[in-house]
Amino acid sequence: MELLANLYQGFQICLSPINLLYCFVGVLLGTVIGVLPGIGPGATIALLLPTTFRVSPVAAIIMLAGIYYGAMYGGSTTSILVNIPGEAASVVTCIDGYKMARKGRAGPALGIAAFGSFIAGTLSIVGLMVLAVPLSNIALKFGFPEYFAIMCLGLSIVSYLGRGSIFKSLLMAALGVSLSFVGMDVVAAKPRFDFGLLVLGDGVGLIPLLMGLFGIAEVFTNIEEKTQAREILLTRIKGLLPTVRDWKDSWGAITRGSLLGFSLGILPGGGAVVSSFVSYAVEKKISNHPEKFGTGVIEGVAGPEAANNAATGGGFIPLFVLGIPSNVAMALLLGALMIHGLQPGPLLLQQHPDIFWGTVGSMYIGNAMLLLLNLPLIGLWVKLLKVPYKILFPMVLLFCLIGAYSENNNAFDMLVMLFFGLVGYLLRKYGYELAPLVLAFVLGRQMEQAFRQSLILSDGSFWVFFTRPISAVAMALAAFLLVSALIPAFRKKREKIEAEAG
Amino acid sequence: MNRCKMMVGIVSLFSIGLLAGHVWGAEAFPTKPFELVQPFASGGSTDVMCRTIVARATPFLDNQPCVVVTKAGGGTVIGSKYVLDGYHNDGYTLFSSSTSSLMVAPVVNKANFSWRDFVGINQTMLGSDALFVRADGPFTGLEKFIEYAKQNPGKIKYSSTGTGTSPHLGAAGLAAVAGISIKQIPTKGDAEALTALLGGHVMAASMNPLSALPHVAAGRLRCVAQYGGERDKLVQPNVPTCKEQGVDVELDLWRWIVVPKGVPPERVKFLRAAFMKIFQDKETLVALEKIQCPASYRPGEDYEQVMMKSEKAVMPLIKAAGL
Numbered sequence: 170m171e172l173l174a175n176l177y178q179g180f181q182i183c184l185s186p187i188n189l190l191y192c193f194v195g196v197l198l199g200t201v202i203g204v205l206p207g208i209g210p211g212a213t214i215a216l217l218l219p220t221t222f223r224v225s226p227v228a229a230i231i232m233l234a235g236i237y238y239g240a241m242y243g244g245s246t247t248s249i250l251v252n253i254p255g256e257a258a259s260v261v262t263c264i265d266g267y268k269m270a271r272k273g274r275a276g277p278a279l280g281i282a283a284f285g286s287f288i289a290g291t292l293s294i295v296g297l298m299v300l301a302v303p304l305s306n307i308a309l310k311f312g313f314p315e316y317f318a319i320m321c322l323g324l325s326i327v328s329y330l331g332r333g334s335i336f337k338s339l340l341m342a343a344l345g346v347s348l349s350f351v352g353m354d355v356v357a358a359k360p361r362f363d364f365g366l367l368v369l370g371d372g373v374g375l376i377p378l379l380m381g382l383f384g385i386a387e388v389f390t391n392i393e394e395k396t397q398a399r400e401i402l403l404t405r406i407k408g409l410l411p412t413v414r415d416w417k418d419s420w421g422a423i424t425r426g427s428l429l430g431f432s433l434g435i436l437p438g439g440g441a442v443v444s445s446f447v448s449y450a451v452e453k454k455i456s457n458h459p460e461k462f463g464t465g466v467i468e469g470v471a472g473p474e475a476a477n478n479a480a481t482g483g484g485f486i487p488l489f490v491l492g493i494p495s496n497v498a499m500a501l502l503l504g505a506l507m508i509h510g511l512q513p514g515p516l517l518l519q520q521h522p523d524i525f526w527g528t529v530g531s532m533y534i535g536n537a538m539l540l541l542l543n544l545p546l547i548g549l550w551v552k553l554l555k556v557p558y559k560i561l562f563p564m565v566l567l568f569c570l571i572g573a574y575s576e577n578n579n580a581f582d583m584l585v586m587l588f589f590g591l592v593g594y595l596l597r598k599y600g601y602e603l604a605p606l607v608l609a610f611v612l613g614r615q616m617e618q619a620f621r622q623s624l625i626l627s628d629g630s631f632w633v634f635f636t637r638p639i640s641a642v643a644m645a646l647a648a649f650l651l652v653s654a655l656i657p658a659f660r661k662k663r664e665k666i667e668a669e670a671g
Numbered sequence: 672m673n674r675c676k677m678m679v680g681i682v683s684l685f686s687i688g689l690l691a692g693h694v695w696g697a698e699a700f701p702t703k704p705f706e707l708v709q710p711f712a713s714g715g716s717t718d719v720m721c722r723t724i725v726a727r728a729t730p731f732l733d734n735q736p737c738v739v740v741t742k743a744g745g746g747t748v749i750g751s752k753y754v755l756d757g758y759h760n761d762g763y764t765l766f767s768s769s770t771s772s773l774m775v776a777p778v779v780n781k782a783n784f785s786w787r788d789f790v791g792i793n794q795t796m797l798g799s800d801a802l803f804v805r806a807d808g809p810f811t812g813l814e815k816f817i818e819y820a821k822q823n824p825g826k827i828k829y830s831s832t833g834t835g836t837s838p839h840l841g842a843a844g845l846a847a848v849a850g851i852s853i854k855q856i857p858t859k860g861d862a863e864a865l866t867a868l869l870g871g872h873v874m875a876a877s878m879n880p881l882s883a884l885p886h887v888a889a890g891r892l893r894c895v896a897q898y899g900g901e902r903d904k905l906v907q908p909n910v911p912t913c914k915e916q917g918v919d920v921e922l923d924l925w926r927w928i929v930v931p932k933g934v935p936p937e938r939v940k941f942l943r944a945a946f947m948k949i950f951q952d953k954e955t956l957v958a959l960e961k962i963q964c965p966a967s968y969r970p971g972e973d974y975e976q977v978m979m980k981s982e983k984a985v986m987p988l989i990k991a992a993g994l
Contacts (some may be wrong), residue, residue, distance in 0.1 A: 194886070211713075214849075215713035215714065218713070218714065218722070219722055219726075219739075222722075222726060285716075308866075309866060309869050309870035309871075310870060311870065312867065312870055312872035313856070313872065314865070335723075353745075355748060355833055355834065355857050355858070355859060356834060356857050357834060358746075358779055358833070358834035358835035358857075359992060360780070367745045367748055367749060367780075368744065368745065368749065369780075370744055370745035370746060370748065370749070370780070371743075371744040371745060372744075380919065394860070401760055426932065437862065437863070437866070461858060491866075492882055492885055493862045493865060493866055493882075494862055497712075499712035500712070500714050501713060502714075504713070504714030504718065504719050505713065505714070507716075507719050507963070508719055508723070508962060509961075509964050510961035510962065511882070512885050512963065513882075513885070513890040514882070514884075514885020514886060514888075514889070515886060515891065516885050516888055516889055524830055577741070577742070577743055577744055577929065578740065578741065578742060579742075579744070579749070618858075618859070622856050622857075622858070625828065625855075625856050625875070626856060626872065628825070665948070
């Protein structure tokens with residue numbers, strides 16, 4: 170009952186006209202920057218932080234939070250329509266989403282992404298509301314070995330991402346991990362693989378890498394393909410909303426994605442990105458037609474999009490309950506709380522319940538706003554497919570350049586992006602999947618750190634990964650996944666050889 | 672023809688006037704907005720402090736606004752190098768420097784600059800990192816901590832905010848002076864270092880008090896010592912320093928607003944006067960206290976003295992930390 174009273178108070182706060190306005194501005198901006206490739210919620214929140222100085226703290230947090238979860242809604246749009254992820258968390262959505270659009274089913278893909286996001290977003294707010302305190306304590310149980318094990322599990326998922334050769338996927342994962350090593354080594358404080366370039370001291374930026382591999386490479390690829398494929402695709406767009414059949418296919422994926430996203434979102438370090446990959450892998454693993462993944466199945470869009478939205482709700486838990494940010498956007502929200510004289514930490518909930526409940530309330534409203542905002546927009550977005558390439562791609566290029574620059578105000582990042590554009594173009598041309606590279610890049614650095622931290626903790630003993638229950642289970646699962654994915658790959662190859670021999 | 676000549680004459684006169692105007696304009700200062708460069712990620716405590724300072728600075732800077740510009744990366748060296756690149760010594764570019772960026776980072780990154788390449792405008796903050804333990808653990812004070820470490824060499828693992836950061840230097844210096852062996856587990860920053868201690872994965876955490884203090888208030892953590900020369904009166908007035916507890920470690924965390932050498936002296940004078948007034952502005956000081964920033968003004972004239980003292984204290988610690 171106390172919960173309902175609190176929630177009632179929260180709604181009272183967020184339904185005041187001024188807070189509603191900030192909520193709307195936040196989700197609208199979030200959607201827009203989500204759609205624009207390269208310009209992420211982190212850079213936007215950083216940019217808008219000073220504008221919230223003069224408003225009440227709760228209005229500031231409501232708006233900034235709106236930008237964050239709004240971006241997760243918008244991110245899928247560019248993935249589906251132009252095969253360029255609007256956000257890092259929408260990389261996997263490209264795989265099946267874009268294929269759906271090519272089949273003329275852009276509308277249902279966008280629709281299920283919006284509905285999936287709404288359902289997952291709402292579920293994760295319920296989770297945030299009910300489970301915040303107990304879950305934050307569970308998150309503390311994760312020490313260095315547990316993180317390493319969880320990330321191993323995450324990386325083993327690479328084997329489910331690819332359509333083609335599993336060996337090519339593993340090769341891409343290795344490349345991703347290697348790239349993640351560039352920059353200052355946290356443990357020894359020595360720069361590595363930076364070619365003496367100061368600008369690489371913090372490593373290769375995720376945004377420039379992502380925008381290069383996907384955005385710029387997509388532009389290159391299309392210049393080569395000329396524009397024919399595009400015109401054909403335009404002739405038949407079937408329906409704007411998901412059909413009954415689509416719903417049947419995706420409700421399971423949405424539920425699983427929500428649960429996954431919410432639980433992974435609580436843990437620090439790219440919860441939204443990783444959970445979208447995990448969700449895709451899970452859907453492929455349990456599907457009775459795994460071979461169809463990558464050709465435009467709706468579960469491949471519904472699951473990951475639900476997961477990355479649910480992760481945002483989960484991400485607020487450590488922020489509000491412990492004052493510990495789980496990603497860059499959360500760190501900025503923490504900064505915003507501090508500017509308003511609120512100390513994030515275990516006492517925030519007791520001393521300023523209005524902030525927490527006001528934000529929770531606004532997230533319900535914000536999610537509803539996003540759905541209402543995004544559904545009518547589907548028709549408009551689909552029309553975007555009709556924009557000729559010669560207009561669309563220079564714009565994509567421009568936004569990618571702005572996005573790469575705006576993160577650190579560093580011109581070198583634009584060069585990094587163009588370099589990876591070339592790399593991405595070549596890799597694609599020769600049939601290498603880029604998704605495993607991105608996942609490995611996101612996980613690589615954290616994994617190495619957790620590995621070395623664990624070994625300092627255990628005085629050099631490797632048993633530390635197998636004697637602690639959570640990490641032992643995660644390691645076992647990772648091994649199982651990898652083996653179960655590799656065996657069929659081996660078998661198929663052998664059968665093929667035998668068939669050819671016979 | 673004559674008319675034409677006259678036109679030429681008028682135009683030339685105008686041009687001379689414009690040119691002269693331009694020269695005089697260059698002497699008028701300031702004529703455009705200032706930028707305050709800060710070398711850490713957006714939303715961090717330095718960023719928040721800078722934004723709080725500039726929020727009410729405009730009237731003191733002859734009505735020119737001052738904007739905070741983030742130049743993060745390269746362990747603060749990218750920010751410092753940006754300011755030192757030779758194009759930013761017109762007085763419009765200020766740099767929010769700290770013990771990390773002017774003392775530690777040049778050594779760790781083998782960068783070829785030092786505090787001597789800057790001119791001080793004013794000190795903005797003086798604080799201290801500190802050593803935290805669990806409140807339900809056995810360490811009630813620094814003495815108990817050292818005693819345990821002497822009996823169990825290498826058993827105490829502490830999380831730090833990264834190798835070469837000031838909390839690492841503080842703890843490494845403490846270990847060297849007290850003659851104990853404790854192991855550092857470097858992490859990516861405050862959040863991770865704090866989580867490791869809260870979860871009981873390490874026995875201590877060496878970090879900036881800002882994010883740990885709410886947990887002290889909630890009764891989960893305890894602070895056993897702060898590394899600064901004097902107690903931080905705003906943030907934790909009740910926690911004794913290392914020196915008070917008989918361990919001769921002194922690591923002050925200062926932040927100074929500086930400009931690169933080569934800024935004309937009269938502009939330095941203008942900036943020093945302006946920032947003195949900013950730090951007398953009551954509302955700015957209240958705002959700084961609200962963000963838990965231990966503001967501490969010192970005039971630019973003290974720059975060399977403070978730096979020399981800091982250099983003397985920090986260099987042995989860098990050595991002790993094995994960097």
